[in-house]
Amino acid sequence: MAIASLFLSVLVSQWALPSIRAQDTPNDGGKSITIRWQVPANLPVENLILERREKSGEVTVIASLPLGETGFTDEGVSDGKRYQYRLGAVSGADTVWSEMSGWVQSSPQFFNWARVNILIAMLVFFALVIYFIEHAKAGRHLFVRRIAGLDAVEEAVGRATEMGKPIVYVPGLGSVADIATIASLNILGEVAKKTAQYDSALLVPNRDPIVYTVAREVVKEAYAQAGRPDAFKADNIFFVTSEQFAYAAAVDGLMVREKPATNFFLGTFWAESLILAETGATTGAIQIAGTDSVFQLPFFITACDYTLIGEELYAASAYLSREPLLLGSLKGQDFGKLLIMVIVIVGSALLLLSKIPALSFFQSIISFFNVS
Amino acid sequence: MNLLENLLRIDRKIIFIVMAVLVLFPLLKPLGLGVSSGPRAKAVFDAVDAIPPGKTLLISVDFDPASMPELYPMLVALMRHCFARNVKVLLCGLWITGAGLADKAITEIPPEYGKTYGEDVVYLGWKAGVDAVILGMGENIKNVFPVDYYGHPLDSLPMMREVTRLKDIPFMVAISAGTPGFSDWLLYAQSRYGMRVGAGVTAVSAADAYPYLQSGQLTGLLAGMKGAAEYEVLVQKNGYSKAYMPAVAAMDSQSLAHIVIMVLVIIGNLAFFATRRKRR
Amino acid sequence: MHISTNIWTWLAVILTFGIFSFLYKDNPFYKFCEHLFVGVSVGYTIALTWYNSVYPDLVTPLFREGRLLYIVPFILGLCYFCRFIPKVSWLIRLPMGFVLGWASGVAIPAYFQTNIIKQIQGTLLTPAIFAHWDVFLWALISFVGVICSVLYFFFSREHKGVLKVASETGIIFLMIGFGASFGYTVMARMSLLIGRFQFLLRDWLGLIK
């Protein structure tokens, strides 16, 4: 028996043996072992079979695979038991076996290292947002540039007061849970202060009962701050209906009847934005729109004189209200964007440099952004 | 120049009538303008074509009656493509209004290819809780859908024996009219379970899908009725179906409607600039 | 041409014209259809939620199989009813806190993974761009486009000097992006109208296949 195996091993040694390596599958919940192997090119092989041996000596063939495969994940194992693997290169009747792999044991991990890039990104961005919110709460000055849209708002209100015509302010169709609605109500306060000074009519039709009550308080407060509490007319701020298209039709009727000099559409909008903007445009009024509803922006941009695009609406309300929560998260997001830009620029530069053989190790940067 | 001025004051209802006539006419008398094909629809077709017979294509039916004209033909064309190649089809849904539409497809399409429910096609039904549903299906479909839409326990369906979780499914197409939709399948199914995702979307959100195509997250895109028509043509050209193609038939009206919109915008702007120059 | 004899199809046709009557002007027929729509859709949601969620996910495990652990979500869910009982209406915050906390906790990592890190990877320029002149040019234009468009939404510094040039380039990309969405939205709206006409011509009047 010994001679035969000696003879076989001599014969086999001319052909290099397939090499095999088994390890506990990383970053997983256990019960899984990953096996990798290389089959030497000169070895005649039709297909591969993978054998598993347990401590008790029991041997089972767990997989037969086509030639091209270079790995297999064995998920039929239980944690805590030890296993050995070997790969057989089958061609015709005989099989060339690889060395037996070392003993390996599967176990669950407590941290998924493949997601460490997400953890870093999370911690960095959290630090930014919290830092700026605390900064704002402590009352320290946080610079936010004046949005060009605010000049357009001022101009439009000035035009209405000169012509002595009313202003229609639509705070959007969203609820108080929408950030855009809150931003719109902040800007409404600012517009109301101006109409209070020049005593021109400010009409605010609402679609959401809660937004209606908040809007009325905002305007009343603004008139008081402008020193004209008497000029405040409560019934200029009114609830119309909660049905989307009925609301749009009612506001259209209002714009055609009152012939306002300026229309404001600031807040959350859906498909009815088209109906509002079109009728407003045909009455010849100056129209200022602003929404984070990306789908409606194309219509507002072409139908209105000025449009606050997405986050510009938030920036405008943060600029006006100086409210710490708004300012803090706006600044945090600003620096988050800056960080992304720096990563993209520096990352690209290094990756392009990796074309130079000496610096080719930079190529691994791209894999840092893999997600699994 | 008062011609342009009263051009501007045309009553809205006249434009409505012009629109209605131009859309209705080609439906009655097809003009046969045909459909130009693009790379994005071909990418979805090739991915479905690559699914080996016996394996399963997952389709998430996340749309409603309003978006049926654009998205329902996609569902039908995808099912015909699979059945013609003996690929099994598994339907599920994140939209409550998708339930009735998936059921309509299940009753109409499988009989065309002699496919039986439970062996070649299963509809799991609709479930609330978007991320919970997708992540639950990743671990074990039975956790989320103990019974299918028709009340059969999953174990009683032969097809569901070898499809227990998302990893057993080589490719999926999320047909979505908004949120929840394909972005949720990317957010939860792809990032956690490595699911290969194609998308069929209404034209409104088609342009927003391009960042996901470029980053390789999305494998192909069917964009609106044109995407549906392109897929119908691909399925027919490859001999997988000879059935009537509703999306292709409607593309004539689309073409006319597009031309009308462009002409209206041009005239509107000419009149606008003419009167503005006069007023200055 | 054979007009449908199914009264339900006729009902669908009447409702379709009811909604379209809004094009002429807002009228009682339209108001009736719109309110009917709100009522039917909410009623439909109630029935489907019971049969597809509440019954199989809660009633079966808790009451039929007696798995008592399901009492916790059951009680949390019941708290939503307190919204309409003034004295204890604050209890609604318990399920809301549970759902909001869970959803935010699940969303944050997923957002980073899919919308930020993966998109950064997609934006990075790799040596692969040198493969062909147009691959190189388009990659460069996209790269500049992403950076300038993001800088347009940068609010912490006045848009002067380099930042002004960047944001003016950014707005060009944004406008092209909105133009693309505009084009597709036209097709979307038309598809819906074509769908309605197909219903009227085929299912109602039987004029087309």
Add this chain to the structure above:
Amino acid sequence: MRRTIPLAICLGMGIIMMAQFFIPHPVSVAFYDLTTKWIRIVSAFALVLGVGSLILYHIERLQRKRPGWIYSIVTLTALLITAFIGLVWGVKPGSPLQEILFKNMLVPLNASMFAMLAFYMASAAYRAFRARTKEAALLLIAAFVVMLGMVPVGAAIWGKLPEVAEWVLSVPNMAAKRAILFGVALGAIATSLKVILGIERGWLGGGKG
């Protein structure tokens, strides 16, 4: 007490679920499975909020005889009848809920509501979409290119047009949409973080006190 407990639940769930994302251990996966089942139950109950406030709104409009109160009767009866039919005769295909209420009422009403927009698109195209600013002009040009690229007529005008439209979509449009994606993702993450940490307490306002 009425605020700290919900905030504590929200904070706890948020942090646990964020941590769970990074822990592949079976215990963490089992916890995840359990909470996803609970969330599905609780979010099904949340429907109570939407339906409850809708019913209250219409009942109040009925009692106060506000303008259009008769239409509230339509909504309320439609809601009750649909829910009743759905709950009694089931939601399975072929049930009256699906065959009549869904197929012949919900579908035509929903589809017609959106189909109507195609008409408004046409009138707005004529009366409102103006190249009044540089940006709006650029938007309209991009829209024209994309629209022509989609319909065979475009290819007839110039063979390369579909390719140009595809380029507009996959280069400038992609860059702009990716920039918007970054902004929206950071905004959503910041908001979710503020909710978890109890900085953003708007949702607490749901109940009294």
